Amino acid sequence: MRIDSTVYVPAVSRQAAYLDWLQMFSGICLIIFMYLHALFVASIIFGTGAFNTLADFFEDYYLVQTGGPVIVLIFLVHFILAARKIPFSSGQQKTLWVQSRQLAHRDTWLWVVQVASAMIILLMGSIHMWVVLTDLPITADKSAARIQSGFWLTFFLILLPLVELHVGIGWYRLGVKWGLIKSKARNKVKRFEYYFTGFFILLGLVTLIRFLFVKI
Amino acid sequence: MVRKLIFSIFRYNPADPSSRPQTKKYKLEETENLNLFVALNKIREEQDPSLQFDFCCRAGICGACAMVINGRPGLACHTKAKDLPADISLMPLPGFKLVGDLSVDTGTWFRSMNEKVESWVHTDKKFDPQAEEERMGNDVAEKIYELERCIECGCCVSACATAQMRDDFLGAVALNRIARFIIDPRDKRQEKEYFEVVGTDQGIFGCMGLLGCEDVCPKHLPLQDQLAFVRRRMGIHALKRILPWKN
Numbered sequence: 001m002r003i004d005s006t007v008y009v010p011a012v013s014r015q016a017a018y019l020d021w022l023q024m025f026s027g028i029c030l031i032i033f034m035y036l037h038a039l040f041v042a043s044i045i046f047g048t049g050a051f052n053t054l055a056d057f058f059e060d061y062y063l064v065q066t067g068g069p070v071i072v073l074i075f076l077v078h079f080i081l082a083a084r085k086i087p088f089s090s091g092q093q094k095t096l097w098v099q100s101r102q103l104a105h106r107d108t109w110l111w112v113v114q115v116a117s118a119m120i121i122l123l124m125g126s127i128h129m130w131v132v133l134t135d136l137p138i139t140a141d142k143s144a145a146r147i148q149s150g151f152w153l154t155f156f157l158i159l160l161p162l163v164e165l166h167v168g169i170g171w172y173r174l175g176v177k178w179g180l181i182k183s184k185a186r187n188k189v190k191r192f193e194y195y196f197t198g199f200f201i202l203l204g205l206v207t208l209i210r211f212l213f214v215k216i
Numbered sequence: 217m218v219r220k221l222i223f224s225i226f227r228y229n230p231a232d233p234s235s236r237p238q239t240k241k242y243k244l245e246e247t248e249n250l251n252l253f254v255a256l257n258k259i260r261e262e263q264d265p266s267l268q269f270d271f272c273c274r275a276g277i278c279g280a281c282a283m284v285i286n287g288r289p290g291l292a293c294h295t296k297a298k299d300l301p302a303d304i305s306l307m308p309l310p311g312f313k314l315v316g317d318l319s320v321d322t323g324t325w326f327r328s329m330n331e332k333v334e335s336w337v338h339t340d341k342k343f344d345p346q347a348e349e350e351r352m353g354n355d356v357a358e359k360i361y362e363l364e365r366c367i368e369c370g371c372c373v374s375a376c377a378t379a380q381m382r383d384d385f386l387g388a389v390a391l392n393r394i395a396r397f398i399i400d401p402r403d404k405r406q407e408k409e410y411f412e413v414v415g416t417d418q419g420i421f422g423c424m425g426l427l428g429c430e431d432v433c434p435k436h437l438p439l440q441d442q443l444a445f446v447r448r449r450m451g452i453h454a455l456k457r458i459l460p461w462k463n
Contacts, residue, residue: 014411016421017454020447084417085424092381099310099377102287107427108377177425178451179444186427186440 019081024174026078031167033071038164038200041143042207048140048214055138068133075129079122086115106190110169117162124159144214153208160204168197219246221297223259224305225267229316239305240264246297252306253281253293256318269318276434279369282309283318289371291434309374311383322370329386333413335393337403356399363396363442365435372439375428384418388429388439391420395442398449407453415450423447 040058044051058064087093100108131146132138146152172193175181181189221244228237242259253274260267272278274293281292284307286300297304312320329335372388379385394414397403414420423443430440 014415014454014457016417016419017411017415017451020421021451021455085422087381095381096377099380102284103375103377103428104287105375105426105428105431107425107431111377111424111426173425176427176440177423177444177447179441179448183430183438183440 019084023078023081023084024178026074026081027170027174029074030071030078031171033074034163034167035200038203038207042203044140044143044207044210044214048144051140051143055140059137064133064136064138068129072129072133075125079118082118086118111173114166114169114173117166120162121159121166124155125163128155128159140214141216144211145216147208147211148214148216153212156204156208160208161201164197164200164204168193168200219297219302220244221246221255222303223255224303225259225318226307227267227317228314229266229268230314231316250297251293252285252295252297252304255297256292256306267318268316270315270320277367279322279367279434282322282369282371282374282434283307284309284374289374289432291369291371294434309370311373311380312370320370322368325370325373326368326389329390330393333386333390333393334405335397337397337400338405338409339402340404350402352401356401359399360396363392363399363437366392366437367435369434371432371434372429375432377426377428378422378424382418382422385422386414386419388423388433388443390414391423391446392437392439392442395446398446407449411450411453414446415454420446420450 040054041051043054055064058067087096096112100112135142147156172181172190175189176186223242223244224239225242226237227235227240229235242263244255244258253271256267256269256271260269269283269292270280271293272280274281276291276294279291282289283292284290284305285292285295286305289309292306306318308314308318308320309322312322312325315321366389368389370389373379376385376387379387391414394410397405398410416422420443425443427440429443430438433439
């Protein structure tokens, strides 16, 4: 808190509250989307038939054509809203780094992970969405071809854990910030979050490996 | 075997132009039940009389001996040497004006904070010394007392990365103060008045939920739950304007 000599003028704007709500809602939308996305692409584990049936379903009902751009929009809005908190100046970054290292405090580190992963997800997520949405329809063959090219495998091996960490820490933080996770339950929920994130990273890896073995 | 403790203590006297910030090492033999408050007094008495640090009550009540102990803010009088490794680093609390060495001026900060959040019961009632005190339910009284236990040591502000990055952030202590008045029936302030004080990005909506405050508070105040309580109250208050049935 800054110590100043100015007369205190009460805030009349409710903007900060609205933006905080929007940040939460956009975050929740993306969290739900990401977990569903992980489950849907994992359908490849049951073969290309299962994957294509699901993909066709989403396209026949125009869910991809309409949902895709909406997710892109929420993704960008979420970034702009969350950017209010991201330390962009080198001074703030240095403060955060020194603070995190000195304090050796898990939840502070989790936030550092969230901020760092956010910047990479912004770039790689945009690329991923562009590539997929400009090359509809989604089919198992096309996805498998991309992953078997090698480049996209490396791409997803980086993006997958970062996304899972980001959304996992995201819902945990929303819970503690808004009081859905009480102080008493915090450690338990945090441990659950680690396992939950671990499960989805594993599921993603199995999905990627399965794509490697799809015969095109 | 008696441990030899090595204290690395931050030394700097801003009042002395020739002084430069540095870390000085002091050796001390560990004695039974040694806490950092006693250790620092021993060092000052036996090794270096120029060492500056604050203390008052030596019982975790006054909050004066808060400092950064091996990276974590805490009270020197509450911290036992046996709970620490033999190498102990002591730094002044960041975020406050340095008086010298381990001594910081938390008073100016807290006075300013208390003025900002108007940390007193707002009432129009005329005080009648003859009248019987108004009754309050035991559960409410206990809730208020729980939050009132804050000793204003400054640990939560120093452990908060948000407060360290943004010097206009109110910090957990201020938001806890507001929570205390929200539940106090004697305070006539309504949601709108509280919102004006903390419903900003410098107040509750600036909090990113890093919970350093909750984890270092030497008095174990329920800061996590209180911050969430204030966030919900203020968040819902803001929504009332756009949700007609909430009016």
